[in-house]
Amino acid sequence: MSEFTLPVGPVHPAFKEPIQFKFKIEGEKIKSVDIDMGYNHRGIERAGMKRNPVQIIYLSERICGICSFSHPFSFSRAVENAVGIEVPERAHYIRTIIAELERLHSHLLWAGVAAHEIGFDTVLYLVWKNREKVMDICESITGNRVHYGVMMIGGVRRDLTEEHCQKLSKAMEYYNETLTAIEDVFLNEKTIKMRTQGIGILSKKDALALSAVGPTVRASGVPKDVRVDQPYAAYADMDVKPIVPEKANGDIFDRVWCRLVEVRQSIQIIDFCLQNIPKGDTLAEKNIVKLLADLSQAEGEGIGRHEAPRGECTHYVVLNKQPNPFTWKARAPTYNNVLPWVPMFKDAEIADIPIISASIDPCIACADRVTIVENNKTKTLNKIDLHKKSIEKSKRLKKCQ
């Protein structure tokens, strides 16, 4: 059978790095994949070097709309690490709470998108309806639904009030109840199992060799989690365990499982934080002018790591007695998880492209346009066709039962 090339993308909505895949296919099987990146490159790091650290916080939020707390968190930690700023204890707890809220909403978002990719729009709507609750909480705590604007070097800009705490614990109760239904669908529903088990496998060896991060690597059986390996913020005060499946196959089902359990874990972490949050200041230096003056006198390099919903997010900063940082480098988790796509796609079917590409949670994944080049005759499949193929496979599998 002859080989065809099948480009997918590059109009990938919502992605720090929109990607074009070029699949080599033989019939319905994928032989190999080539990945082309750079469609969403905005030159953020370069522009950041022309702004001062407080401005960069707002810029770093806009690296990704879903990890809009992870990037400023890592960046602030990098600057604090470089300058040696002590963050007040209460700020640590507030940061942890918001970071976990972000994980909650991000994983729920992902669960919805994944369900959509295999043709379960009912589940998409069910999950996204649930997700609105955490968006409301984020809005009431920080003032915004997506870009919180709450992070500041040396602490956070807003305090948690008594009212917020009550709302939070109510919301956590709500999630404890409603999650059961979502877990039931994802872990027990036959069709979801058929579409996810044994597909898109990433072996432990490959995961380590390609340095995957986050739920992607944990589902392959590697207990890698910054919150555990190098505890920071309030994570140091509690007992967080990396979520690793007992018998890890490294398939999509394991990744689903990991994320669902992590949502439960986030709820526990938030509950712990609410019970143990100390009183006190939320910001090390309240006067921004003085903070900026201090930072422009500082020298040194710092690194900030944070376990974002998708994996480890690292920022590196060099300050050299200038108002603007000399170097700023951000490494988003999806960047690490791109190469593991290659073994995952190997020998998969075309109908599995959407769910496999979604399985590492690259913010939102879906191919927008697929072109099959067949003996120079070009046939274009768009997102709908690809989605249809995916739904067809779900139906076909159901019938085989």
Next chain:
Amino acid sequence: MQALKRAIWVFHLNTGGCNGCDIEILAALTPRYDLERFGIKLVGSPRHADVLLITGPVTRKMEERLKRVYAQTPDPKMVVVVGNCGSSKGVFHHHYNVVGPVDKFVPVDVYVPGCPPRPEAIIYGVAKAWIKLEKLKEEKK
């Protein structure tokens, strides 16, 4: 709302934004806001669309794609830009790889400000485009 004469189909294109706007567009489609009750539906190809929802500040590599998607959309069409960075480049001003804003390349009918705008604002923006589209059709008759 008056009885709708037609259902609006929307195509969404991200030209390099941070995807904050994109998830808010998706949120507008889900049960809380339920855009679909107005007959406004997201479609997967610009060839089926009446309205283009564009987010992002237009990166160098996406410029060509934006023009192509605009050309592929059948007339009459409306272009709605969602978010600050699509309207004015916003936070991405002076970035070397950003060539936008969107109205430099395609004519824009409605701007929805905000970074990101709330889902309500997005629905309002699309409704405005819809009204304009209806007017355009009346005039043509």
